[in-house]
Amino acid sequence: MRIRPLVVDALIAVALTTVAVLLGQESVKQGWPELDARGYVWVALACLPVVFRSRAPLTVLLAVHLACIVYVTEGYWPVVTSFGPMIAVYTVASLRPVRISLPCAGLMCAVWIYAGLISEDAVMASVVGQAVGFALVLWRFGYVARQSAELARQLKREQDERARREVAEERGRIARELHDVVAHHMSVISVQAGLARFVFTSDPGTAHAALGTISGTSGEALEELRRMLRVLRSEDGDDGSDAPEAPMPGLARLAEMVERVGAGGVPVELRVTGTPRAVAPGVELCAYRVVQEALTNVLKHARGAEATVELVYRRHHIEVAVTNTAPSGGEGGIPDRVRAGSGHGLLGMRERAKLYGGTISIGPLSEGGFAVRLTLPTSARAAAQGDDATE
Structure with missing residues (x-):
């Protein structure tokens, strides 16, 4: 008390x-x-x-x-x-x-x-000595106490500011995850729903396939959202009984994503170079989300284009590139906002790359179309070492 x-x-x-x-x-x-x-x-x-x-x-x-x-x-x-x-x-x-x-x-x-x-x-000499000595000692003790209290307040302010920054960073991380999950899956669902409605009576087979894609995509989106919620609950201090059972999405699931986007009407080719190997989970998630956001932009802004996803395993890093051709009748298919890199999704790409010590370039191609190229180190030393030879 x-x-x-x-x-x-x-x-x-x-x-x-x-x-x-x-x-x-x-x-x-x-x-x-x-x-x-x-x-x-x-x-x-x-x-x-x-x-x-x-x-x-x-x-x-x-x-x-x-x-x-x-x-x-x-x-x-x-x-x-x-x-x-x-x-x-x-x-x-x-x-x-x-x-x-x-x-x-x-x-x-x-x-x-x-x-x-x-x-x-x-005895005045003794009186003056005691008067000056006691006064200075008491003043000094009080001065030190004031300085200590000020340092404690400053430390408290710094701790509060650091806590606010950590909360803001955590909110940004959650916002990026929600954006990547919801934007990608909802784009696929929107495209497939439009297709199913358009051919519902004229081509029941295509409509049925579109509905199947919607069902699978929505189920995957719900599973990812549940996984995020379980992670957040465990970080809030739960006993871990609600820990996520499904692994975080990574490079092994790029083929599923390519197939899903292809079903949305954008032909996508996946190319893997080098020997696939295990990399840090955070690096895998970063690469996966960048590819996901890039393909989502193609799906939303470059309908009629063709896309290519390239994954290259090198000795100390991995390279991921997503390129798309110019859609028919367009000039790249990417709005000026996206070209300038001001969209929330593109900002999220840059933040993810910076977080894991990688580099990313985003911009239009000279021959038309758009490209996103990401390089991520696979170890703590990789940022300081270069290796252009694939394994």
Whole structure:
């Protein structure tokens, strides 16, 4: 249970007052007048305001020093009322800037010297040394406490900012996944639904095949969305019982994607060069999503074109290229927004490539059409090593 600051300050004030009262009973033994009722009142006024030191540090400091000045002026033992001003100086130094706290320490030093000047047997060298020494030590302790608190606040701000960035990055990752999954599958479903409606009465066989493609594509989309949701739930702290059973899509499923897009009306050829081998799951997913987004753009913006997907396995990296010819009657089939690389899907491609240390080029071909070329390293050293020979 956390104790409220006001309660802590109240306990400190009571403790200081108790110690001062007990010390005041020793005044006669120290050669000073005995404390009477008036003296105890000034002792209380020099200690009890400490209750509000956190809320009004400057006001409390001035109040306790004023009570201390009156107390020593009336001839009582100065040591009795020294505790309130000391804690007040420390508090101001821990809460206020140097330009304010240092003069406050000087005020305490001056009050102590004043008490020595009006005392008959005071040794001024000792009084001045104690006044300066205690004031500087208390001010230094308060200053260090203020610096530590500021560093803690700065660290908290940095941690909060880092947490916000991580949340934003996670949202971006989820958005890319949702875009890639939904955009691709819904594009195929839209094309096939239009085809089925167009030939529903004239060519039932084609309509039936289109409906079959819609069924398979929608089932795959739902499975990928379920997998993403299971991953998100497990990342939120579940016990792992909902962990995804199906593997993440990778290079082995490119043939399925090519077949699906081909059923959507865009002839696609898949070419694999080199010896297929296992690569990191993240790299596989990155390559798969880039091919998926590129073919989705062809399906949406370049109907009538032909596409080629090339996958090349090299020693330290893989290369993936998706090219399409210009559609009949068009100039590339890609809108200006996509040509300029400002679409959300193309931004997602670039972010994925950057995340895995790869490079990507997106743009029109000189002979017409469009190309997306991606290079991804397959190891931590691959980014610094080049190898143009296939295995």
